[in-house]
Amino acid sequence: MDHQITLQVDGERSALTVDTRTSLLDALRERLGTTSAKKGCDHGQCGACTVLLDGRRVNSCLVLAVTAEDQEVTTSDGLAADGPHALHEAFVDHDAYQCGYCTPGQITSAAGVLAEAAQGWPSAVTEDLTAERTELTDAEIRERMSGNLCRCAAYANIVPAVADVAAAQGVRA
Amino acid sequence: MTTTERAVGSDVRRIDGPDKVRGRVPYAYEHELGAQSVFVAIVQSPVARGRVTSIDASAAEAVPGVLAVLTHENAPRLGDVAEEILVLQSPVVQYAGEPVAVVVAETSEVARDAVGRVRVDYESADPDVVLSVDRDDLYPPEQLMAGFETDSVIGDVDAALAEAPVTVDVVYETPNQHNNPIEMHATVARWDGDVLRMWDANQGPHNLVPVITEAFGITEDQLHITSPYVGGAFGSKAYTHVHQLLAGMAAKVTGRTVKLELTRQQMFSLVGHRTPTIQRLRLGARPDGTLTAISHEVVEHTSQNAEFAEQTATATRLMYSAPARRTTHRLAKLDVPAPTIMRAPGEAPGMYALESAMDELAAELGMDPVELRLRNEPDRDPERDVPWSTRNLVACLTQGAERFGWAGRDHRPGVREDGRWLVGTGVAAATYPTRRRPSQARIEAVAGKPYVVSIDASDIGTGAWTTLTQIAADALGVPMDQVRLRIGDSRLPQASGAGGSTGITSWGPAIMAAAQELHDRFGGQVPADGVTVTGSSGPGDEAEQLSSHAFGAHFAEVRVDRDTGEVRVPRMTGVFAVGRVINTVTARSQLLGGMTMGLSMALHEESVLDERRGHYANHDLAEYHIAANADVGEVDIAWVDEVDDAHNPLGAKGIGEIGIVGSAAAIGNAYWHATGRRVRDLPITPDKWFR
Numbered sequence: 049m050d051h052q053i054t055l056q057v058d059g060e061r062s063a064l065t066v067d068t069r070t071s072l073l074d075a076l077r078e079r080l081g082t083t084s085a086k087k088g089c090d091h092g093q094c095g096a097c098t099v100l101l102d103g104r105r106v107n108s109c110l111v112l113a114v115t116a117e118d119q120e121v122t123t124s125d126g127l128a129a130d131g132p133h134a135l136h137e138a139f140v141d142h143d144a145y146q147c148g149y150c151t152p153g154q155i156t157s158a159a160g161v162l163a164e165a166a167q168g169w170p171s172a173v174t175e176d177l178t179a180e181r182t183e184l185t186d187a188e189i190r191e192r193m194s195g196n197l198c199r200c201a202a203y204a205n206i207v208p209a210v211a212d213v214a215a216a217q218g219v220r221a
Numbered sequence: 222m223t224t225t226e227r228a229v230g231s232d233v234r235r236i237d238g239p240d241k242v243r244g245r246v247p248y249a250y251e252h253e254l255g256a257q258s259v260f261v262a263i264v265q266s267p268v269a270r271g272r273v274t275s276i277d278a279s280a281a282e283a284v285p286g287v288l289a290v291l292t293h294e295n296a297p298r299l300g301d302v303a304e305e306i307l308v309l310q311s312p313v314v315q316y317a318g319e320p321v322a323v324v325v326a327e328t329s330e331v332a333r334d335a336v337g338r339v340r341v342d343y344e345s346a347d348p349d350v351v352l353s354v355d356r357d358d359l360y361p362p363e364q365l366m367a368g369f370e371t372d373s374v375i376g377d378v379d380a381a382l383a384e385a386p387v388t389v390d391v392v393y394e395t396p397n398q399h400n401n402p403i404e405m406h407a408t409v410a411r412w413d414g415d416v417l418r419m420w421d422a423n424q425g426p427h428n429l430v431p432v433i434t435e436a437f438g439i440t441e442d443q444l445h446i447t448s449p450y451v452g453g454a455f456g457s458k459a460y461t462h463v464h465q466l467l468a469g470m471a472a473k474v475t476g477r478t479v480k481l482e483l484t485r486q487q488m489f490s491l492v493g494h495r496t497p498t499i500q501r502l503r504l505g506a507r508p509d510g511t512l513t514a515i516s517h518e519v520v521e522h523t524s525q526n527a528e529f530a531e532q533t534a535t536a537t538r539l540m541y542s543a544p545a546r547r548t549t550h551r552l553a554k555l556d557v558p559a560p561t562i563m564r565a566p567g568e569a570p571g572m573y574a575l576e577s578a579m580d581e582l583a584a585e586l587g588m589d590p591v592e593l594r595l596r597n598e599p600d601r602d603p604e605r606d607v608p609w610s611t612r613n614l615v616a617c618l619t620q621g622a623e624r625f626g627w628a629g630r631d632h633r634p635g636v637r638e639d640g641r642w643l644v645g646t647g648v649a650a651a652t653y654p655t656r657r658r659p660s661q662a663r664i665e666a667v668a669g670k671p672y673v674v675s676i677d678a679s680d681i682g683t684g685a686w687t688t689l690t691q692i693a694a695d696a697l698g699v700p701m702d703q704v705r706l707r708i709g710d711s712r713l714p715q716a717s718g719a720g721g722s723t724g725i726t727s728w729g730p731a732i733m734a735a736a737q738e739l740h741d742r743f744g745g746q747v748p749a750d751g752v753t754v755t756g757s758s759g760p761g762d763e764a765e766q767l768s769s770h771a772f773g774a775h776f777a778e779v780r781v782d783r784d785t786g787e788v789r790v791p792r793m794t795g796v797f798a799v800g801r802v803i804n805t806v807t808a809r810s811q812l813l814g815g816m817t818m819g820l821s822m823a824l825h826e827e828s829v830l831d832e833r834r835g836h837y838a839n840h841d842l843a844e845y846h847i848a849a850n851a852d853v854g855e856v857d858i859a860w861v862d863e864v865d866d867a868h869n870p871l872g873a874k875g876i877g878e879i880g881i882v883g884s885a886a887a888i889g890n891a892y893w894h895a896t897g898r899r900v901r902d903l904p905i906t907p908d909k910w911f912r
Contacts, residue, residue: 067330078329081254084244086452088403089485093842096403125243132239140238143806146814147682148241149404149452155242194849197842199403199453200682201817202810203850 053117057082058126066113072121073097075113084123084152088197095196098153098160099123105160107195124152127159134213135159142209146200154196158210161192165219183221184214228691228701232805236701237450237686246450250407250482252420258409259288261471261481262332263464264322264339265490266314269835270525270556271345273312273321280338281324286331288475290339292322297470300435305526305559308463309470314343315525316558317836318490320463325471325479348556348835352522354392354499359520359551362530366566367721369532373604376545378503381514385505389582393502394902395570397828397837398495399488399845400563402681404452406492407482408468415439417469419446424459425679425718426711432461437469441711449709454681455818456562457492459720464491489840493561494828496521496531498570502578505545510588510596512543517575519550527559528552532567536652536882537575538604539768541597546604556835562720564818565878568653569885573822573903576649576886580893589632590648590890591618602768610769610867611874613798614650617774617861621648621796624857625776635897642780642789645895651773651883655726655800655865655874658717659759662731664697664739667751672697674735675707678728679719682814683877684807685728691803692729692871696736698745714755722771722875725803729871730758763868771874773797775816775884779891786910788824790888791854800865800874808876812858815880821848823885824904 049068054061057080064079073090076082076099085108088096092107099108100122108121127133135155138144145151165182173191174182182188189210190203198206214220240246266273278290296309308320322339326332361371382388409420417437423429426446434444451458468481483491498521505514517534534548563569583590598615601608622628630646631637637644662676674693680686686706694701707713717727734756743752763769776794781787795816802808825846831838839845864872885903893899900909 067328069330069334070328074329077251078258078260083247083251083254086244086248086403087250087405087482089405089842091485091841091843093485094403123244125245128243132243136239136242139242140234143234143238143810145238145241145682146684146807146810147402147404147451147453148237148246149248149402151242152244190851190853194851197403197847197849199401199455199818199847200810201814201821201848201853203817203848203853204813204856205810206850 051114053114055116055121057121058123059129068114070113071109072111072113072116073108076108082123084125086149086153088150095157096150096153098157098196100156100160103163105157124155127155134216138209138212142205144205144209145202150196150198154198154206157193157196161210162214162217162219182219184219186211228694229803233687233691234806235684235687236690248404248450248452249409249420249422249448250480252409253478256478258478258480259325259327259475260329260332261468261479262324262336263320263487264336264341265318266321266343267317268314268343268345269317269348271314271343273314273341274344275342276322277340278322281335284331284335284338286327287324287335288327289325290322291470291474297473299466300438302432302436303527305524306461306463306466308466316490316556317834318558320467323467323471325475350555350557350830350835351832352497352499352520352553354520356553359553362528362550362552365530365532365550367532369535372549373538374547375604378514378516378545378547381545382503382505382516385513386508387506387585389502389504389578389585391502391578391581391901393500393574393577395498395573396903397497397830398563398822398826399828400455400457401488401845401847402453402455402457405483405485405488406458406462406464408465409478409480410468410472411478412472416443416445421446421448421465422451422458423448424454424681424720425677426709427677427715428459428718429461429465430711433465433469436466444711446711447709448679451679451681455564456566456720459562459718462492485842486840489828489837490558493559495563495566496560498533500533500574502574504578504582506582506586510586510593512541512597514545515541515543516547522553522555522557524557524559525554529560533571536568536572539602539770540575540650540652542599542603565653565882568882569822572651572882573885576883577889580647580890591622591627594618594650605768607766607768610763610767611798611863611865612772613861613863614772617772617796617798618650620859620861621774621776621794624796624859625794627776634894641782641784643783643895644780645891646776646778647887647890647894649775649883649886649890651775651879653722653771653875653879653882655769655771655868656721656723657726657760657869658723660716660727660731661714661755661757662735663714663753663755664735665751665753666739666747668747668749671703671705673705673707674732675713676728676731677710677713677716678708678724680708681719683719683724683811684804685724687807688725688803689728689732693732693736696733722878725873726869726871726875727758729873730869731756733870734758767867769865769868771797771799771879773879773883775887777887777891779888779895781892781895786907788892788905790820794857795880797860797879798863799860799876799879800863801872802860803873809858811876812880813856815878816856816884817848817853819881819884820853820888822903823888827904
């Protein structure tokens with residue numbers, strides 16, 4: 049069944065027609081012509097489609113487009129509205145990718161990690177769950193970035209890339 | 222011309238990086254965004270062996286938005302292409318997941334909905350999918366992939382083994398594995414009159430041209446394939462698979478621009494896999510560690526519709542000295558999809574077995590496993606009896622041992638504890654052939670403008686966009702910003718595909734030859750009205766006169782949780798002899814990616830065949846585990862100072878595959894050193910601790 053919706057993607061509002069079964073990812077790729085969110089599995093298993101939905105990271109393949117109407121969708125490209133984001137520069141500098149396909153999802157995911165850390169959210173490897181401050185150690189970055197698979201396996205470069213930005217943002221010593 | 226610092230050998234970052242990180246470069250499916258595209262979805266057989274007895278597509282065709290349903294009864298006839306890709310041409314089914322119909326529809330949702338409404342009846346028989354050394358139908362293929370001899374025998378191996386004071390006789394098994402690049406295979410296709418236009422995810426458009434032109438009965442001029450950015454491949458995107466032909470057929474029947482993206486699940490049956498192997502290793506040695514006999518016998522599978530004979534034991538033919546030596550390969554033809562190449566086909570599973578057996582021999586001898594390898598270092602290729610172009614395995618082992626802190630290692634297994642954790646270290650050697658293939662390049666020069674360098678090379682994540690620009694800049698004597706590179710298009714000068722670690726050794730010299738032609742004809746002066754030159758490069762007699770291979774050494778630390786069997790790899794060191802390194806940053810990333818995929822092979826990856834139904838039971842990324850970020854610890858990577866200019870004018874060796882070769886063995890050997898137990902069937906999952 050078709051449905052008219054309006055999506056706000058990377059600061060731009062677009063009216064479009066979707067099937068009620070259309071995922072947010074397919075709305076971005078097949079309706080709006082956005083190339084930043086990628087499909088790697090369509091089942092929430094790889095993280096390549098990660099976008100920020102009102103600032104929180106989600107697998108856009110697991111979100112129905114019709115439910116995203118009143119929220120702000122941000123892709124990796126949208127993070128560069130005012131020039132390259134610090135994560136963009138850190139990923140290039142650390143060569144934290146090879147083929148580049150999972151990379152926009154890694155970067156939106158990393159942006160989500162930084163925001164979660166700034167808000168003091170613990171992870172499965174956080175030792176002190178009552179600590180007021182979250183410190184993005186290498187182990188914390190590895191854990192929190194493990195929802196984003198990279199078959200080129202740039203993980204050991206992704207960790208220092210995220211760490212650089214975490215340090216600059218005050219969530220890492 | 223301006224003199225400039227050399228670009229080759231520098232740490233310049235990827236030129237496509239700033240756009241890639243934002244998601245602004247187009248991968249296959251992302252072409253023709255504005256076009257009125259339609260979508261293709263595939264109906265797959267649940268039967269592994271049988272035939273389609275009837276198809277009723279009426280319910281699917283009745284879904285609003287469905288444009289066509291193609292089956293073997295109405296699909297366009299294909300030309301004379303390989304049996305495993307003759308799709309929708311007959312009712313016969315040869316593997317589970319074989320396409321039996323496709324739906325073309327206005328939206329992807331409608332196409333997938335309609336797939337479930339195509340009713341197909343089958344006649345089926347029990348599939349035969351279990352590989353075993355006891356099968357009575359194992360056979361020797363005529364030759365192995367890449368033209369290697371099926372067997373090699375030198376001396377009397379059985380007698381040498383019988384006389385050897387110290388022997389090892391063990392069997393290793395490596396599982397079915399799947400390449401699983403994160404970009405799923407995708408093709409966008411449209412017929413512009415009698416010209417087939419394709420945007421496709423592949424490892425080199427020219428690889429596909431002979432097959433697709435034959436399939437559709439068109440000339441090379443009637444086919445145009447574009448593939449500028451590819452989201453990983455690891456072998457699965459090297460050859461033409463069924464989906465490219467299905468896209469061409471769907472575009473032909475509907476007259477529309479069609480988009481076909483395989484699902485992750487479909488990639489387990491439609492784009493190949495690494496064959497499982499069963500490998501018997503027998504080593505004979507004197508008490509001082511000198512090898513007297515090496516025997517490596519391989520059993521692996523292929524499919525009913527193709528003979529894919531992986532060259533699993535060929536690395537054993539050159540690694541170590543021994544007067545008596547034998548390698549054999551036997552195949553079972555099973556009701557499985559056709560296997561294909563997967564990163565270091567042959568070397569990755571074969572060197573896992575050889576390097577594990579060397580570790581077992583070192584333990585039998587009570588020797589340092591590094592020392593055992595050094596003692597059996599051959600000064601010439603031991604089977605071909607020709608000199609090495611470069612070898613440097615000794616340098617890799619000694620420098621790696623130094624970096625890793627190997628000296629003083631207590632070689633006894635199972636004696637180090639850290640709380641719940643059992644701790645050990647392991648070593649393994651690596652090798653991968655150095656080859657080059659015919660390639661051509663073109664340079665267009667106009668005074669005052671950047672040079673345009675064109676070659677149908679492919680960047681599947683290797684960094685070719687950047688490294689070829691570096692090579693061209695140096696060859697032309699200009700800064701990199703004076704070079705505009707064009708790759709990934711079948712209308713560009715023909716080049717070899719990205720595979721077999723041959724890209725840089727094939728494409729780089731072709732670009733250098735074109736630049737040389739420009740220099741020879743015009744010196745430093747580009748004619749004002751511009752000029753176009755071409756250059757070509759290909760194998761010379763070095764392949765006959767020299768034995769050329771990359772080498773390496775892996776060191777790994779492993780920790781095993783005695784309560785849960787969990788295996789962790791906190792650190793790895795890899796040192797490689799890979800000839801001239803073009804870009805220190807992208808080279809390190811390729812080696813890192815290979816080593817990490819080796820870790821993934823050691824601990825995680827296994828495609829599980831359902832023995833009753835013949836399908837891959839764990840066909841997605843939740844069940845087929847690949848290494849995730851938290852699986853990887855510190856990875857230390859270095860290379861020895863080496864230039865292999867006897868092999869090619871660039872002095873480079875391939876670098877894309879050597880990293881995966883041997884890394885699984887180093888981890889398996891460290892697991893033994895930690896626990897005192899050998900796991901001889903990969904992957905080393907926690908459950909194997911409890912058996």
